[in-house]
Amino acid sequence: MCSIIGILSKDIVAPALVESLKRMEYRGYDSVGIATLSTNKISVRKGIGKVGQVNSSLNLAGMEGFVGIGHTRWATHGGVTEYNAHPHSCCTNNIAVVHNGIIENYLSLKEELVKKGHIFRSETDSEVIAHLLEEYYNTGKDIKRAMMETVNQLEGSYAFVAMFANGTLSCARLDEPLVIGISDNTYYASSDVLGFLQYTDQAIFLDNRDMAIIDKAGVSIVNFSGEPGTRSITKVAWELADANKGEFAHYTIKEIFEQRISVKAATYQDEHKIKTFCDSIVSANNILVTGSGSSYHTSLIISMMGSRFLKKRFEPVMASEFQYNMDSIDKDTVIMAISQSGETADVLSATKLAREAGAKILSIVNVQTSSLARTADVSLSIKSGPEIGVAATKSFTGQVSLAYAILDRISGGKIGFDREVISDKISKMLAQQESIERLVNITMPKVNDIYLLGRSIHFPIALEGALKMKELAYVHAEGIAAGELKHGPLALMDKNAVVFVLNPDDRTYSDMLSSAYQVKARGAKIIGISNVPNDIYDAMIEIPKIDNDLLYPLIEIIPLQLFSYYLALQNNANPDFPRNLAKSVTVR
Ligand code: G6P
Numbered sequence: 112m113c114s115i116i117g118i119l120s121k122d123i124v125a126p127a128l129v130e131s132l133k134r135m136e137y138r139g140y141d142s143v144g145i146a147t148l149s150t151n152k153i154s155v156r157k158g159i160g161k162v163g164q165v166n167s168s169l170n171l172a173g174m175e176g177f178v179g180i181g182h183t184r185w186a187t188h189g190g191v192t193e194y195n196a197h198p199h200s201c202c203t204n205n206i207a208v209v210h211n212g213i214i215e216n217y218l219s220l221k222e223e224l225v226k227k228g229h230i231f232r233s234e235t236d237s238e239v240i241a242h243l244l245e246e247y248y249n250t251g252k253d254i255k256r257a258m259m260e261t262v263n264q265l266e267g268s269y270a271f272v273a274m275f276a277n278g279t280l281s282c283a284r285l286d287e288p289l290v291i292g293i294s295d296n297t298y299y300a301s302s303d304v305l306g307f308l309q310y311t312d313q314a315i316f317l318d319n320r321d322m323a324i325i326d327k328a329g330v331s332i333v334n335f336s337g338e339p340g341t342r343s344i345t346k347v348a349w350e351l352a353d354a355n356k357g358e359f360a361h362y363t364i365k366e367i368f369e370q371r372i373s374v375k376a377a378t379y380q381d382e383h384k385i386k387t388f389c390d391s392i393v394s395a396n397n398i399l400v401t402g403s404g405s406s407y408h409t410s411l412i413i414s415m416m417g418s419r420f421l422k423k424r425f426e427p428v429m430a431s432e433f434q435y436n437m438d439s440i441d442k443d444t445v446i447m448a449i450s451q452s453g454e455t456a457d458v459l460s461a462t463k464l465a466r467e468a469g470a471k472i473l474s475i476v477n478v479q480t481s482s483l484a485r486t487a488d489v490s491l492s493i494k495s496g497p498e499i500g501v502a503a504t505k506s507f508t509g510q511v512s513l514a515y516a517i518l519d520r521i522s523g524g525k526i527g528f529d530r531e532v533i534s535d536k537i538s539k540m541l542a543q544q545e546s547i548e549r550l551v552n553i554t555m556p557k558v559n560d561i562y563l564l565g566r567s568i569h570f571p572i573a574l575e576g577a578l579k580m581k582e583l584a585y586v587h588a589e590g591i592a593a594g595e596l597k598h599g600p601l602a603l604m605d606k607n608a609v610v611f612v613l614n615p616d617d618r619t620y621s622d623m624l625s626s627a628y629q630v631k632a633r634g635a636k637i638i639g640i641s642n643v644p645n646d647i648y649d650a651m652i653e654i655p656k657i658d659n660d661l662l663y664p665l666i667e668i669i670p671l672q673l674f675s676y677y678l679a680l681q682n683n684a685n686p687d688f689p690r691n692l693a694k695s696v697t698v699r
Pocket of ligand 1: 403503693696
């Protein structure tokens with residue numbers, strides 16, 4: 112949930128630290144800090160706000176020094192204050208630390224350290240790492256030993272980078288991502304390759320329970336027991352240019368428009384890999400599909416389509432609920448884990464538990480180098496390129512598109528998936544951008560409650576559309592299986608409600624019209640998303656007709672994404688960085 116970066120270079124590091132933090136800001140953005148080492152002294156500057164704001168007020172990029180660490184925070188322990196912002200220093204100011212994750216036993220560690228005379232300056236769990244390192248380093252001046260003793264004490268999940276006043280960086284990871292970047296004269300330790308991809312594409316992905324010590328002589332990697340390990344250097348493939356906004360006002364709208372291409376890109380797969388992936392599904396007795404947020408909505412679609420066309424039971428399970436649904440998992444079980452980032456803690460924990468119970472893990476990710484991709488038995492990437500906007504857009508349709516292609520292949524073409532048709536219809540939907548913006552301006556002032564109704568395959572889209580409205584525009588929105596209206600939600604309908612009705616002309620059409628009449632009779636305003644005009648709609652977003660009606664979900668989500676984006680602008684929310692959220696949720 113936070114981003115960490117450490118850089119050791121022959122050049123001044125502060126400008127690169129600031130740039131790296133900007134690129135990883137999607138991971139958390141309530142406060143920012145940097146520490147650098149200059150003339151054997153560690154200086155720290157930190158403040159509340161986003162990287163750009165704090166840099167403007169404190170001139171972070173102007174700090175001196177050839178070694179430094181930086182952090183953007185998403186608060187867990189302790190409020191959003193300057194003193195809780197990272198880096199945290201030890202009492203003698205000889206060590207500064209940035210941390211991502213949660214130290215579960217920090218209170219007992221803190222108590223012991225306080226008894227030994229350590230003075231704490233924050234309410235965070237992270238600060239114990241600086242004081243523990245100090246405690247052990249001061250006794251032997253041996254960084255490797257101090258790191259081993261420290262990680263031995265820590266419980267929870269973490270990645271941290273420590274900077275020592277002798278100019279050494281040390282870092283460690285347990286269940287949180289950490290990757291080393293290497294260029295000619297500079298080393299990086301970062302939460303994400305995006306933290307250094309603008310400088311080098313040479314990366315070493317640390318394994319769980321790895322530590323790295325970085326000094327002018329190079330990088331040495333050992334495990335938590337101090338045994339040396341060799342890790343290969345991976346060339347990271349992503350194009351840096353992809354991580355720019357281009358002519359768009361926000362990443363989110365850029366990424367919405369990229370869906371014309373990304374739905375196609377997702378379906379070009381290595382033949383051997385996709386065959387292995389599909390064979391594993393075919394031979395499984397029990398298939399659980401898991402994910403969080405938007406990726407869970409993809410899991411719902413996969414499960415519905417899989418059960419229907421492969422005549423096998425696919426069970427969708429929210430990743431955060433997975434641990435309570437373990438009873439049916441055995442060696443004949445396949446888990447399909449869906450995740451844009453491949454770093455979501457709930458998903459990683461679900462796959463870990465399933466693997467321990469003997470299941471095979473298949474993953475669909477966007478980030479090919481992520482922990483999930485690296486630990487799965489087979490992993491396919493949707494190849495959407497970096498998705499920076501916190502709310503998933505192109506990754507959602509990329510996942511659904513790849514899932515359709517997989518199920519189509521296994522079912523011998525029963526789904527009739529055609530990437531060119533999808534891309535063409537998405538382009539047609541995007542061409543309605545301006546009318547959707549107008550619709551927001553006309554219908555939305557003073558609306559507090561939005562409901563989205565869908566049946567069958569449209570129900571996950573109702574949930575996904577509602578999630579976009581909550582995330583981007585901070586409006587209460589609820590996706591409802593339309594047949595459930597009469598079992599409760601109808602009581603909420605009155606003239607203040609706005610109801611989206613997902614109603615293309617497929618087998619759900621007439622039942623959906625009945626649902627629309629039920630809410631209309633209670634005075635609600637109805638926005639139809641359909642290819643068939645009807646007077647019942649107060650407003651209609653016309654979607655293009657598709658011969659293969661199974662493909663409508665991939666089209667009807669587009670106007671809901673656009674609507675949420677413009678609603679966010681109307682509500683003065685920053686669509687790229689919604690309040691209180693983070694793109695990659697690496698804590699459970
Ligand atoms: C966070 C994001 C959501 C996203 C979810 C799952 O909560 O705010 O937009 O859908 O994580 O992320 P993943 O990377 O696992 O798909």
